[in-house]
Amino acid sequence: MSAPKKLLTTERKRTLWEVVFVAPQLILYVGLTIVPLLISIPIVLTNRANFTDLTVDAVGLSNFVNIFQFPLSDIFFSALARTVLLTFLNYVTVFAFGLTLALLLFEGKFGGLFFTIIYLPYMLSGFGVGILLIMLFSRDQGSLNLLFMEMGVLKTPFDIKDPSITAVALPLVLGWRYAGFNMALFLSGLLSIPIETIEASRVDGASYLQRLRYVYLPQIVPSIIIATIFCLIGSFGVFDEAVGLGAFYGNPAAEFFAISVFKMGFGTAIGQQIGTLAEGMTMALVVFVPLTLMAAYLVRLQKRLQY
Amino acid sequence: MTDTALSSPSEPFRPVRGTQSGRLGRPARVFIATFLIIYTFVTLVPFYFLFVRSFVPTKDSTRLHLWIPKPEEISMDSQFGNLATFYKIDVSHFKREMGITGYINSSLTLKEVATDFNLPEDKVKAYYQSYITYNGIYSIFAAGKFFNHIFGTVFVAVVSIVIGGFLGLATGSALAGFRKRWHLWVYYLYLLQISIAPIMIILPTYLIMTRVLNLYDSYLALILLYIKGGALSTMVFTTYAASIPKDLRESVEIDGGSFPTYFFRVLLPLARTPFAVYASISLPVIWNDLLYGFLFLSPEKFTVIPMVTQYTGTFATNLQATYSGLLFATLPLLAVYLVFQRLFMRAALAGAVKG
Numbered sequence: 001m002s003a004p005k006k007l008l009t010t011e012r013k014r015t016l017w018e019v020v021f022v023a024p025q026l027i028l029y030v031g032l033t034i035v036p037l038l039i040s041i042p043i044v045l046t047n048r049a050n051f052t053d054l055t056v057d058a059v060g061l062s063n064f065v066n067i068f069q070f071p072l073s074d075i076f077f078s079a080l081a082r083t084v085l086l087t088f089l090n091y092v093t094v095f096a097f098g099l100t101l102a103l104l105l106f107e108g109k110f111g112g113l114f115f116t117i118i119y120l121p122y123m124l125s126g127f128g129v130g131i132l133l134i135m136l137f138s139r140d141q142g143s144l145n146l147l148f149m150e151m152g153v154l155k156t157p158f159d160i161k162d163p164s165i166t167a168v169a170l171p172l173v174l175g176w177r178y179a180g181f182n183m184a185l186f187l188s189g190l191l192s193i194p195i196e197t198i199e200a201s202r203v204d205g206a207s208y209l210q211r212l213r214y215v216y217l218p219q220i221v222p223s224i225i226i227a228t229i230f231c232l233i234g235s236f237g238v239f240d241e242a243v244g245l246g247a248f249y250g251n252p253a254a255e256f257f258a259i260s261v262f263k264m265g266f267g268t269a270i271g272q273q274i275g276t277l278a279e280g281m282t283m284a285l286v287v288f289v290p291l292t293l294m295a296a297y298l299v300r301l302q303k304r305l306q307y
Numbered sequence: 308m309t310d311t312a313l314s315s316p317s318e319p320f321r322p323v324r325g326t327q328s329g330r331l332g333r334p335a336r337v338f339i340a341t342f343l344i345i346y347t348f349v350t351l352v353p354f355y356f357l358f359v360r361s362f363v364p365t366k367d368s369t370r371l372h373l374w375i376p377k378p379e380e381i382s383m384d385s386q387f388g389n390l391a392t393f394y395k396i397d398v399s400h401f402k403r404e405m406g407i408t409g410y411i412n413s414s415l416t417l418k419e420v421a422t423d424f425n426l427p428e429d430k431v432k433a434y435y436q437s438y439i440t441y442n443g444i445y446s447i448f449a450a451g452k453f454f455n456h457i458f459g460t461v462f463v464a465v466v467s468i469v470i471g472g473f474l475g476l477a478t479g480s481a482l483a484g485f486r487k488r489w490h491l492w493v494y495y496l497y498l499l500q501i502s503i504a505p506i507m508i509i510l511p512t513y514l515i516m517t518r519v520l521n522l523y524d525s526y527l528a529l530i531l532l533y534i535k536g537g538a539l540s541t542m543v544f545t546t547y548a549a550s551i552p553k554d555l556r557e558s559v560e561i562d563g564g565s566f567p568t569y570f571f572r573v574l575l576p577l578a579r580t581p582f583a584v585y586a587s588i589s590l591p592v593i594w595n596d597l598l599y600g601f602l603f604l605s606p607e608k609f610t611v612i613p614m615v616t617q618y619t620g621t622f623a624t625n626l627q628a629t630y631s632g633l634l635f636a637t638l639p640l641l642a643v644y645l646v647f648q649r650l651f652m653r654a655a656l657a658g659a660v661k662g
Contacts, residue, residue: 010560017566018481022493025474028535033500036511043511051514101346107331108339116648117347119655120354123640125595125612131619131633132353135360141626143356146371176350184655191656229501237504240597243616258506265510266602281510288507295502 040281048278050268063282072275075260076283082163083257086171087235093175094231098182103216105183106190119180129173130244130254133160137169160245166253170241182227189223190216225302229295236291248272257287361443361631368626381435383428387420388413393625394438394446404434443631447618452607457639460610463526464593467533471589472544472582474534479544479581480566480574483551494545500537505598513602528603529610533593540585543657547581548574587647587654594640611636 044063048056067076101118105111124132136144139159148154158165193216201215239258247254248270264280267273275283331339360368362375391398391413398411407424417435421428438445447453478497482490505512512532522528551574559569600610606617615632618625644651 014566015487018490021477021481021566021570025478025534025536026493026496028474028531029497029500029537032512032515032532032535033503033508033537034496036508036515037503039514040508040511051517101343104339104343108336108343109331110340110343112649112652114343114347115652116645117350119651120641120644121350123591123595123644124354124637125597125633127595127597127612127616128633128637131615131629132357135356135626135630136353141368143360143371146369147373150371173353176353179350181655184652188656233502233504237506239506240595240612243597244619246619249619258504261506261510265513277510284507284510288504291504292499292502292507296499299498299502 040285043278044282044285046278047276049276050273051265051277053277059278063276063279064286066275066279067283067286072279072283075255075274079255079257079260080287082167082253082255083236083238085167086238086256087232089168089171090174090235091228091231093171094178094182094227097175097179098227099186101179101183102186102190103212105187115180115183118183121177121179122181124177126177126238126240127244129170129177130241130246133166133169133173133241133245136173137165161251161253163253166245166251170245174238174241181230185223185227185230186220189220193219222302222305225298225305229298232291233295236287357630357634357637361627361634362441363627364439364442365626365628378436378439381417381432381439383418383421383432384416385435386413387411387415387417390417390435390438394442396435396438396445401434405430443625443627443629444635446625446628447632447635453614453635455607456609456611456614459526459608460594461639463529463533463610464590466526467530467593468586468589470530471534471536471540472578472585475536475540475544475585476548476574476578476581477570478536478541479546479548480570482541482545483548494541497536497541498538501539509598509602516603523603524605524608525603526608529596529599532599532603533589539588543581543585544578547578551577583650584654584657587651590643591640 045058045060046056047059047063066072105114134142136142137158137160139145139157139161142157142160145154145157149157158169160166160169197215197219198211201211206214237258238256239262242254242256242259245251245254247256247259260274261280261284263270263272264275264283265277359372359375363372364376364379367376367379390396391401402408402411405424405426407426409424411420411424415423417431418428420426421431478493482494485491485494516528517523520528520531522531555573556569559573564572594610595612596610597612597616600613601616604610604613606614609617615629615636618629618632
């Protein structure tokens with residue numbers, strides 16, 4: 001009878017140690033990721049104006065009504081529309097840059113140097129992307145504007161302050177920045193395809209497009225899902241790039257959703273307070289909770305596909 | 308079997324080269340190579356312009372420069388005060404260099420300054436000339452604070468990565484194998500992190516940091532946010548811990564060793580590869596972060612990217628300083644990247660992908 005008893009205690013001991021090892025990071029994680037999510041729920045039911053507001057009253061669900069009504073609805077919808085368009089175009093670049101490059105590197109069996117250079121822009125900060133856009137496409141001093149004018153390709157220079165130019169140029173430069181990142185996602189999917197599978201399709205005389213459709217694509221679905229999640233969450237959270245583009249200095253083209261949320265919380269600090277803190281949290285929840293659920297579903301889907 | 312995320316450590320780390328079979332024709336390969344060469348060239352163009360523009364004076368920025376321009380000669384008729392404002396020149400530094408103790412009227416021209424204070428004109432000219440040529444770089448280094456910001460960022464990054472890696476390994480060591488239901492629950496809780504945008508929870512996080520933890524203007528605030536764990540670190544370390552052969556663990560147990568013995572004697576010493584993966588993916592994120600540094604630190608303590616934002620402004624007059632600031636904020640990370648490029652490549656191919 002002593003043997004199982006001893007086993008039991010070792011097992012219990014081990015569980016105890018596991019809890020001890022998991023606890024430090026889990027406390028931080030829950031405290032700084034899950035708790036913020038939970039405490040914003042009571043706050044969105046109040047009229048809390050800012051972080052130091054001491055006179056807080058319950059207002060029920062009126063914040064949820066407010067964000068859809070003038071004047072907040074103007075900010076909310078235009079920022080949202082801009083962000084949705086950005087997300088869509090970013091998603092196009094995920095494949096245009098990332099998948100194309102991954103396929104080229106894979107088929108050409110190229111590695112090292114190409115990879116290093118393509119991945120290089122990822123080292124540039126998001127804020128740097130914003131600055132770079134101004135440096136390249138500002139109407140008077142954009143280097144690419146000046147270059148294209150000199151070459152005679154361009155008659156009137158691009159103006160990055162023009163919302164329609166930003167709408168195209170930002171996803172393009174973001175695509176450039178994340179090209180290596182997305183390429184690596186797809187490449188690792190491609191590299192995990194068994195060589196025999198590819199060989200077999202060759203022997204069967206499948207054309208390249210057929211191979212792409214029936215061999216590669218099914219195998220890189222997990223990579224595509226991960227890239228989708230990153231693109232979705234990243235694009236909706238675009239903040240640093242917008243700050244670089246001068247979102248706080250009166251560039252309306254850079255008013256993305258994250259900027260609006262930020263201004264509702266910290267606007268006083270930069271002299272551009274809009275709405276209340278509680279309304280800002282409401283806005284963040286209304287947009288991001290569905291996104292989070294969608295992404296969480298995708299994570300689950302990806303897990304299931306892999307095993 | 309849910310522990311296959313990165314399970315065999317050797318598999319995701321295959322180099323790209325020579326792993327695929329295939330007989331791509333020579334013309335096709337040449338075509339692909341040409342395309343890639345053009346793409347990589349285009350990829351470097353923005354960096355090249357950033358470099359050149361760091362040397363282009365702001366007032367000359369409306370002209371196309373494909374290389375560092377020849378510096379224009381400083382006119383001795385320029386007004387002392389105007390120069391100081393425009394080029395952000397520290398007047399007290401000028402006085403120290405020239406050995407002047409008195410007050411300098413800002414409406415004086417450089418020529419008048421030289422005669423009034425008995426200075427050789429050449430010396431005054433040389434001092435200002437260097438400001439004009441390397442204005443952007445001077446502006447960011449002149450205040451003498453640039454290195455403080457760099458060191459602050461290095462400190463935050465190194466501490467966060469070391470502690471974050473250690474905590475991540477501790478998490479992974481316990482969860483490995485998912486022997487219990489709660490292991491899986493904790494794992495999924497961490498996975499949830501990739502679907503939570505920082506901006507979604509930034510307002511309540513700020514509330515907790517400043518009102519509950521009282522951590523305003525402390526590097527600790529940033530470190531806590533960087534080491535709190537997430538999908539990537541949990542995935543990398545859990546898979547690593549699961550890949551350790553059972554025999555190793557059993558032999559520790561037979562010798563009477565407990566779980567901590569196993570952790571410190573076996574898991575920790577062998578954790579170099581997962582740690583490198585974790586570090587190389589976390590470093591650019593931490594180094595380039597704007598939001599947390601901006602919110603939780605005062606301008607004197609800013610990490611590099613929030614610091615560079617200070618060179619831009621409502622009427623960003625000194626473009627050259629902005630570009631130089633960005634260039635010098637990026638260079639340290641670029642250097643690390645180029646030195647450890649193979650590691651970054653392996654990490655990118657292994658990291659979040661297989662989760």
